[in-house]
Amino acid sequence: MGMRDALGAPAAVLAAGMLGFGALAFESGLNLVLAVACTAGIWALPGQIVLIEMHAAGAPGPLTVLAVMLTGVRFLPMSISLMPVIRDPKKPRAPMYAAAQLLAMTSWAWTMRRCMDMPREARLSYFIGFAGTCWAICLPATLMGYYLAGSFPPLMRLGFLFLNPVYFVVLLIGEARTRLAASALVCGAIAGPLLYLVNPQWSVVSGGLVGGTAAYLIQRQLGRRDA
Amino acid sequence: MLDLTLLVIASAIGTYVWRGLGVLLSGRIRVNSELFNWVACVAYAMVAGLISRILLIPSGMLVQTLLIERLGACVLALIAYYVSRRNLLVGVGVGVAAIMVMSVIRGR
Numbered sequence: 256m257g258m259r260d261a262l263g264a265p266a267a268v269l270a271a272g273m274l275g276f277g278a279l280a281f282e283s284g285l286n287l288v289l290a291v292a293c294t295a296g297i298w299a300l301p302g303q304i305v306l307i308e309m310h311a312a313g314a315p316g317p318l319t320v321l322a323v324m325l326t327g328v329r330f331l332p333m334s335i336s337l338m339p340v341i342r343d344p345k346k347p348r349a350p351m352y353a354a355a356q357l358l359a360m361t362s363w364a365w366t367m368r369r370c371m372d373m374p375r376e377a378r379l380s381y382f383i384g385f386a387g388t389c390w391a392i393c394l395p396a397t398l399m400g401y402y403l404a405g406s407f408p409p410l411m412r413l414g415f416l417f418l419n420p421v422y423f424v425v426l427l428i429g430e431a432r433t434r435l436a437a438s439a440l441v442c443g444a445i446a447g448p449l450l451y452l453v454n455p456q457w458s459v460v461s462g463g464l465v466g467g468t469a470a471y472l473i474q475r476q477l478g479r480r481d482a
Numbered sequence: 483m484l485d486l487t488l489l490v491i492a493s494a495i496g497t498y499v500w501r502g503l504g505v506l507l508s509g510r511i512r513v514n515s516e517l518f519n520w521v522a523c524v525a526y527a528m529v530a531g532l533i534s535r536i537l538l539i540p541s542g543m544l545v546q547t548l549l550i551e552r553l554g555a556c557v558l559a560l561i562a563y564y565v566s567r568r569n570l571l572v573g574v575g576v577g578v579a580a581i582m583v584m585s586v587i588r589g590r
Binding site for chain 1: 485486487488489490491492493494496497498499500501502503504505507508509518519520521522523524525526527528529530531532533534535536537538539541542543544546547552555556559560563564568569570571573574577578579581582585586
């Protein structure tokens with residue numbers, strides 16, 4: 256059942272993003288195996304894009320890993336809140352560590368919504384069916400993007416490269432649910448390019464820290480005033 | 483290339499740390515703490531900053547497009563997204579088509 260839910264818009268949207276990532280990886284000179292390994296291992300489009308962009312900018316390795324890790328922090332609260340929903344308390348915790356690799360924003364949101372009115376025994380298999388299907392579809396999608404970028408005329412390649420930026424613009428702006436998230440987007444969007452002018456290599460991390468902290472402080476001040 | 487392989491492996495492990503830590507900590511700590519709020523802000527701002535940098539100061543093939551075209555395509559994508567009742571695929575499709583059409587028109 257998880258599989259059936261995934262095989263619609265969720266998998267299509269993720270695959271489109273990974274198609275774009277494959278194209279980006281090709282343009283940046285990554286080899287095919289590493290491109291697919293990024294999708295399989297990191298399994299988070301923002302982190303994958305950060306990896307490619309920072310590598311292209313010549314950023315030092317440890318800083319790149321730090322930046323990728325920072326984009327993945329969102330998985331911590333997601334994982335913490337998902338586990339009580341899908342885990343059967345009578346069963347051991349160990350298999351959950353394997354299931355956790357499949358966790359991503361889409362599968363989290365769907366599972367949290369759908370599993371609430373499901374019997375406890377069915378939930379883990381729903382999650383694995385859903386998240387596993389998304390993951391499995393994104394591997395060939397990355398491969399396809401990589402090949403298509405190499406063999407398509409320049410105009411199509413341009414379209415593929417534009418896929419990820421526009422994907423995140425729509426996703427971030429369209430799905431920003433809280434005022435905190437919205438102000439973090441605005442502050443980050445301003446801080447990122449400005450700090451890039453100062454230092455391209457550090458800009459992703461410093462832009463996030465400066466923009467994110469500013470947004471956090473602004474919202475805290477506003478919250479106090481409301482209260 | 484070896485460096486890059488290590489980078490990919492380290493990044494994969496580094497990302498997994500959060501997923502695995504969540505399993506370990508679930509049921510033991512609160513999710514809605516102020517620290518999480520701040521961390522979420524930093525993560526959002528980082529991705530937003532990277533995307534806006536790619537749009538404003540592009541590298542690679544996107545250099546061939548004009549700023550107004552990139553921003554215009556994003557606006558069209560957002561309009562399509564809302565008109566299609568929040569269909570992400572429609573929004574992205576319109577955005578990609580828009581940048582291609584605009585660069586063809588300019589090229590003639």
